[in-house]
Amino acid sequence: MTDRPHTPLLDTVDVPADLRKLKPEDLRPFADELRAEMISAVGTTGGHLGSGLGVVELTVAIHYVFDTPRDKLVWDVGHQCYPHKIITGRRDRIRTLRTGGGLSGFTKRSESEYDPFGAAHSSTSISAALGFAIANKLKDEPGRAIAVIGDGSMSAGMAYEAMNNAAAAGNRLIVILNDNDMSIAPPVGGLSAYLAKLVSSRPFLELREIARRFARKLPEPLHKAAKRTDEFARGMAMGGTLFEELGFYYVGPIDGHNLEHLIPVLENVRDSDHGPVLIHAVTKKGHGYAPAEAAADKYHGVQKFDVITGEQAKAPPGPPAYQNVFGETLAKLADTDPRIVAITAAMPSGTGVDKFAQAHPTRTFDVGIAEQHAVTFAAGLAAQGMRPFAAIYSTFLQRAYDQVVHDVAIQNLPVRFAIDRAGLVGADGSTHAGSFDVTYLATLPNMVVMAAADEAELVHMTYTAAEYDDGPIAFRYPRGNGTGVALPEVPLKLEIGKGRVVRSGKTVAILSLGTRLAEALKAADTLEARGLSTSVIDLRFAKPLDEELIRKTLASHEVCVTIEENSVGGLGAHVLTLASDEGLIDAGLKLRTMRLPDVFQDQDKPELQYDAAGLNAPQIVDTVLKALRHNSAGVEEAGARA
Numbered sequence: 001m002t003d004r005p006h007t008p009l010l011d012t013v014d015v016p017a018d019l020r021k022l023k024p025e026d027l028r029p030f031a032d033e034l035r036a037e038m039i040s041a042v043g044t045t046g047g048h049l050g051s052g053l054g055v056v057e058l059t060v061a062i063h064y065v066f067d068t069p070r071d072k073l074v075w076d077v078g079h080q081c082y083p084h085k086i087i088t089g090r091r092d093r094i095r096t097l098r099t100g101g102g103l104s105g106f107t108k109r110s111e112s113e114y115d116p117f118g119a120a121h122s123s124t125s126i127s128a129a130l131g132f133a134i135a136n137k138l139k140d141e142p143g144r145a146i147a148v149i150g151d152g153s154m155s156a157g158m159a160y161e162a163m164n165n166a167a168a169a170g171n172r173l174i175v176i177l178n179d180n181d182m183s184i185a186p187p188v189g190g191l192s193a194y195l196a197k198l199v200s201s202r203p204f205l206e207l208r209e210i211a212r213r214f215a216r217k218l219p220e221p222l223h224k225a226a227k228r229t230d231e232f233a234r235g236m237a238m239g240g241t242l243f244e245e246l247g248f249y250y251v252g253p254i255d256g257h258n259l260e261h262l263i264p265v266l267e268n269v270r271d272s273d274h275g276p277v278l279i280h281a282v283t284k285k286g287h288g289y290a291p292a293e294a295a296a297d298k299y300h301g302v303q304k305f306d307v308i309t310g311e312q313a314k315a316p317p318g319p320p321a322y323q324n325v326f327g328e329t330l331a332k333l334a335d336t337d338p339r340i341v342a343i344t345a346a347m348p349s350g351t352g353v354d355k356f357a358q359a360h361p362t363r364t365f366d367v368g369i370a371e372q373h374a375v376t377f378a379a380g381l382a383a384q385g386m387r388p389f390a391a392i393y394s395t396f397l398q399r400a401y402d403q404v405v406h407d408v409a410i411q412n413l414p415v416r417f418a419i420d421r422a423g424l425v426g427a428d429g430s431t432h433a434g435s436f437d438v439t440y441l442a443t444l445p446n447m448v449v450m451a452a453a454d455e456a457e458l459v460h461m462t463y464t465a466a467e468y469d470d471g472p473i474a475f476r477y478p479r480g481n482g483t484g485v486a487l488p489e490v491p492l493k494l495e496i497g498k499g500r501v502v503r504s505g506k507t508v509a510i511l512s513l514g515t516r517l518a519e520a521l522k523a524a525d526t527l528e529a530r531g532l533s534t535s536v537i538d539l540r541f542a543k544p545l546d547e548e549l550i551r552k553t554l555a556s557h558e559v560c561v562t563i564e565e566n567s568v569g570g571l572g573a574h575v576l577t578l579a580s581d582e583g584l585i586d587a588g589l590k591l592r593t594m595r596l597p598d599v600f601q602d603q604d605k606p607e608l609q610y611d612a613a614g615l616n617a618p619q620i621v622d623t624v625l626k627a628l629r630h631n632s633a634g635v636e637e638a639g640a641r642a
């Protein structure tokens with residue numbers, strides 16, 4: 001149990017209106033208390049720590065200066081919003097973060113009026129804030145919109161699309177670039193270098209800041225001249241900021257941990273006629289907590305931890321994580337195949353690409369948070385004879401869907417998609433669930449879609465994908481650790497479109513895709529114990545279907561059930577289409593599909609999420625028994641056979 005910190009000032013603040021009653025000199029100790037409370041809370045819940053630590057002062061300054069919730073504060077990604085949640089009426093629930101029925105780990109509209117826009121996928125904040133700003137302008141209502149976006153999130157094109165469109169907002173839109181020179185992994189790309197140059201021009205800024213304050217006191221014509229001089233000087237010193245070229249008035253860089261700097265700048269911007277404005281705040285991820293500051297990832301995502309030592313709770317040794325099985329397998333394959341390259345979109349460790357990078361650094365590409373670019377970059381590599389593996393979480397691949405269709409599938413280019421976090425992911429909740437990739441990929445001509453039932457299957461599928469040059473191929477696997485099955489010494493090259501019979505029976509057949517196989521086998525045991533002989537099939541492929549195996553199975557069993565960790569429109573839909581096209585359900589076969597429910601499921605432990613989704617063994621059994629009770633008229637009869 002983490003002791004609660006002593007927070008006399010924080011105890012007086014429930015919402016920002018209370019914060020604004022504090023004396024300016026109390027803001028520094030207030031921020032220290034807020035940081036201590038956040039560390040204590042995340043020590044008990046785990047979650048995203050480093051990012052929130054880096055924005056404690058920014059959070060205090062923004063809520064102190066701006067009239068939230070009337071002024072709309074939009075956090076990008078939202079993983080840094082824990083300090084914001086603590087001082088916007090949710091301190092009493094902060095220790096339920098990311099648990100079933102508790103607070104979301106990201107901003108969420110349904111949670112609070114202080115969360116005007118939900119987040120979790122990056123680089124959306126400027127677009128959303130622009131929407132609020134323009135709406136207020138059109139309705140002639142007061143209120144500004146403030147987007148807080150990180151340097152990593154600035155590597156996604158969507159941020160520039162928004163900035164390029166922001167001029168109409170005038171001074172209603174303020175963008176705060178939270179530049180901690182850090183994403184999850186070390187910064188990549190030209191933007192990072194550019195920002196470093198801006199930051200290094202700090203002395204220039206301080207002089208410019210003094211000049212600006214002076215210039216504002218000048219009569220208009222002189223003020224205009226001074227302004228032109230200022231912009232000219234800026235252009236000279238820094239080649240004109242990228243942001244100003246996009247129509248923003250750039251202010252910065254400023255120290256994002258120094259309230260004495262932050263507050264006057266925010267007040268000036270708040271009261272300024274200039275706009276839209278981009279404030280470049282320089283912060284440190286993990287700031288104010290030594291174990292986080294010392295860590296390579298700045299404690300981006302942590303388990304529960306001892307607040308005193310920073311020691312994180314260690315999971316008991318168990319089977320390897322799927323991401324590492326993928327990364328290590330691909331690295332081995334690349335030892336003898338120089339065409340293999342790996343691409344990640346700012347998630348090297350989460351995807352296991354970091355394991356590949358250790359062995360093949362020159363064939364590893366971290367493109368930043370730029371999934372769309374990652375996919376078409378892979379398409380270019382494939383077109384030129386390479387064997388690219390785009391390793392992207394299912395949920396983040398959604399952002400690159402048109403690139404998958406337009407640049408990969410239509411051109412039938414052999415891009416390999418290693419889709420991690422397939423299915424329900426637990427604490428990150430609905431924004432990160434990998435619920436739709438079978439649906440959105442298996443519907444595409446030319447696409448091959450596989451799903452690994454365990455880590456051994458993942459090894460086989462990684463090899464199968466590496467050897468498949470006939471077009472795009474995807475293989476999906478869940479977040480977390482494997483089942484403990486032995487890893488194959490020699491990977492198998494699977495026959496495309498062929499499934500495998502894991503258990504043979506006569507009355508019931510469960511056709512599984514992916515890691516629901518374990519629950520299917522448990523259900524088969526229960527059904528056998530009730531006298532119902534049950535087959536279990538691992539289809540391995542959602543596309544192309546193993547039509548021969550499916551035909552045979554549907555023709556030889558009384559009840560057939562498909563199951564998948566995917567929404568409607570996936571495996572079950574394709575099996576139903578085959579069955580109806582070929583009249584396989586005309587003679588009374590009882591065919592049922594089990595898939596994720598048509599809702600966005602909030603965070604919880606994955607096993608509880610699957611219970612709620614109705615995809616665990618008991619629910620498979622219930623589905624079979626219910627089907628057996630249905631007569632040919634589809635009416636459920638009392639007194640089932642089993």
Ligand SMILES: Cc1ncc(C[n+]2csc(CCOP(=O)(O)OP(=O)(O)O)c2C)c(N)n1
Binds near residue numbers: 150151154180399
């Ligand atoms: C579209 C998308 N891709 C990937 C991620 C995973 N992700 C979450 S936070 C993060 C890094 C964000 O870096 P930055 O914006 O600099 O914020 P910081 O963590 O440094 O505060 C990434 C890549 C995401 N949330 N959204």
Ligand SMILES: CC(=O)[C@@H](O)[C@H](O)COP(=O)(O)O
Binds near residue numbers: 079428
């Ligand atoms: C905030 C964000 O999007 C990432 O940090 C994400 O939470 C990582 O998910 P995993 O923990 O599944 O790698």
Ligand SMILES: [Mg+2]
Binds near residue numbers: 150179182
């Ligand atoms: Mg950052």
